[in-house]
Amino acid sequence: MKRNFFWQMIFAKKGSLPMDQNLLALSVMFFENYNRGDFFDEMFDGKSKPRPHYRRLYERFCNLSEEEFEQKRQAVDVSFMRQGITFTVYGDEQGTERIFPFDLSPRIIPRSEWEYLEKGLAQRITALNLFLHDVYHEQKILKDKVVPRWVVETASHFRPEFMGSRVPRDIYIHICGTDLIRDDKGQYFVLEDNGRCPSGVSYVLENRLAMKRAFPNFFHQAGVRPVDLYSQDLLATLRYVSPDGRERPVCAVLTPGVFNSAYFEHCFLAQQMGIEVVEGRDLVVEDDTVYMRTTKGLTRVDVLYRRLDDDFLDPEVFRSDSLLGVPGLVRAVRAGKVTLANSIGTGVADDKVTYRFVPDMIKYYLGEEAIIPNVPTFLASDDKERSHILENLPDLVVKAANESGGYGMLIGPKSTAAEREKFARMIKENPRNFIAQPTLSLSRSPTMCEGNFEGRHIDLRPYILYGDKIRIMPGGLTRVALRKGSLVVNSSQGGGSKDTWVLYGDE
């Protein structure tokens, strides 16, 4: 929530859009004035024809009147409101609830492209889990100087107190949300890994239901792979890591509570899996075993899908002022009586400095090249790279490695001289805390803005499950920056989402 997620900033350019003659007749309404600009457009190729995997959708949209489209859009909004799929705006005394804006125009990924992404994501999570096991045991990768020791030891989410502590089946990250972007040539890049508590998957499932309701006749012709198996896969993943391989383990979702902005998602997933949502106060630890308080007494819990950061898990070990956690929970984890998903200390793997070394990890552990590349990243802690950063601030995006509260991000091309000066000072004072990346020209997708389709920047967060095997939900959460020219996709900053269609075929 508070860790704002920004995109690099770029500027839209005007340019006229020549139309294919055959399609012109159809697209009277929506795409007449569509300007794909100098970006990679997900829907239209260079000659402004729809790409093959968008053709069916294009034709369907061209047959819609503006009124029909608007009706569908409103029906979806009303249904999100009615179902209470809303988030509360913090700091608003009235407790105003908003829906996360949803754009009816989906993002479509053809089969071959998805197969590429699946391979890349599976490779990445495998390496990350091997890395975490290594870091908390032999630390071979540090001894071999593939990842510098200081990177791990100065990472704020590294938990040295868990050195040598085993986790069931050696899995640390069970649920991963990896953010992907595309550049102006359509090449995918990994922007960051979220290996702690990635959220948003409930929107993927709800967005799909909304699309099916909005286009009931068209949907089955579109050849879209279903996403409904996610909850089932998640439960299988949780059961696989039951302590001591206990049969029929009792799993539960551990939530910070009803005030959390993702509370809806916690309930939603629990309901779909048929397990309980528990708060810290619902749990009690006795003899290093975790129990839920029920009307009939205590019931043992084996696996907790926790949606609570490490710091809040257990006041005995981490923040002693935490009321959200469970005293004794970490003891139970150490005793192997309960499994946490994700494990404690995974934050060392999604640190922004560690990120730079993921391709090296892949090579080190798997002997392979990274299938999906990283965005080129400069470390301020390296003398040479730091001077490069300081010399090129107007062109770079600077991010704080262990940022908190959305603080510590500079978008070079949009920054003022004063801001750059401030960052230069901060970088020199605490180089470990900063990285920089070139400003990428992100791909855009046609998005309905006040009655017309306009190009808006998007990203993609697929959800990867690591259990008895790797399961990747076809698609993920496509977030869209609704404000013109903006690259900020999070909901408090004018971001919205789209349904993500992975096709059975390439058209």
Added chain:
Amino acid sequence: MILLSRVADCLYWMSRYIERAENVARIVDVNLQLLLDSEDLNDSGMASHWMPIVKSTGDEALFARLYDKPDSGSVTDFLTFNRENPGSILSCILAARENARQVRDKISTEVWEEVNRLYHFVRAQNIKRIWASGPYEFYKQIKQSSHLLQGLSDATVVRDEGWEFIQVGRYLERADQTTRILDVKYHILLPSPRDVGGARDTLQWMAVLRSCSAFEAYHHIYGADVQPWNVADFLIFSETFPRSISFCLRQLSESLRRISGERHRYFSNEAERLAGKLQADLNYTSTEEIFRRGLHEQLLELQDCLADVGMELFEAYMFFPVVDPSKEDEEQGEK
């Protein structure tokens, strides 16, 4: 199936708050309509009409702090929209929805969506205008939503322990509210003793019946003649009328026993014992006795006993330390 204590608590309160909102809507609505039959009332007439309503909902002091004088405008606002009054319809619906939100995975989608719809209805920007253009329509909507929720939970919620807690909340609250509606009449002073049994007295007793949706049912049994002891008899003792205190107590005891699995006439916790005792006491009491000992005093005693049942219920099934995680939560991060 296991049931978390917190979940039991939320189901129980969700149900209680909805029932409470419905009953407050009933009381305000009927009394607004009763005014239509009155001669023009001066300030003291207004006060004697509305103050009993405020008293019966239990928060006279709060009302005095918030408003200058009791009249149609101030009392209806206090009982309908005032967020500072925890017993106002708006406060009840907010609380019901907050509880429902915590157990939305335990109630059916239909029940959740209706609670949520009701919430958005009373929170609409223009809700006071909607109210002003037709209070009758407004209160009807509240009542209907409560009825819809009962129907939806009957038709869509699994008959497990959680469902029984919904029943317990509903019938405990309803029994309590019926005592309060009956008690309103105690507080209404007639202009002079010779008015007892007169037209105004009768109108007021009819209003009590209407507040409980008991008007038609009463006439069916007792004919056209509205007598105070008959009204009390009906609203306290009827075995068949679903808003009578006896009826509510029977439902309450049955649900409590289904929760614990205890046999008929036995008890396994204080809540069951008190509910059963209350029911038995009432069974061996007559209307004459109640009037002899004072209707008002008897109703107050009933309210106390019902409150005890609620407390013992909490002890038996739900007790755990309460924390307020709202502050901390803003710091704890998901992304």
